[in-house]
Amino acid sequence: MATIFTKIINREIPATIVYENDKVLAFKDINPAAPIHILVVPKKEIPTINDIKPEDKELIGEMYLAIGEIARELGIDKEGYRVITNCNEYGGQEVxxxxxxxxxxxxxxxLLTD
Incomplete structure (x- = not known):
């Protein structure tokens, strides 16, 4: 079954897209935790960080290049920003x-309050 992110990539569900290339899509989070909250996803379905394969090295690099470009475009590159990846239940991964x-x-x- 396709995730909500795959449905956004396939344009089955609307999203406010801020960046796209042939490998990566980025869009505004619908429940932002900060004034700027963008989700950057690979167009290839990879369930968790544990599922990244050696052949995905270039794709992961593309994602970080996209993050830098988005940060510059949104004007947060100089003052700073945070990049977070959650993995599985205890890491807070929901999708x-x-x-x-x-x-x-x-x-x-x-990051942690307890």
Missing amino acids: FHLHFHLLGGKRLGA
Whole structure:
């Protein structure tokens, strides 16, 4: 069964897309945790960070290049931003399609509170 991210990639579900190339798609999170909260996803379905294969090295690099470009375009590259990847239940992963959260637009607090 396709994830919600695959449905967004296939344009079956609408999203506010901020970046796209042949390997990567980035769109605004519908429940932002910061003034700027972008999800960066590979167009290839990879369930978790544990499922990245050696042949995915270039794709992961493409994702980080996209993050840098998006940060520059949104004007958060100088003051800073955070990139987070969750993995599995204890890591807080909710959608099992690899994705990076790009957060910025304000000073971000500590990652853990307990």
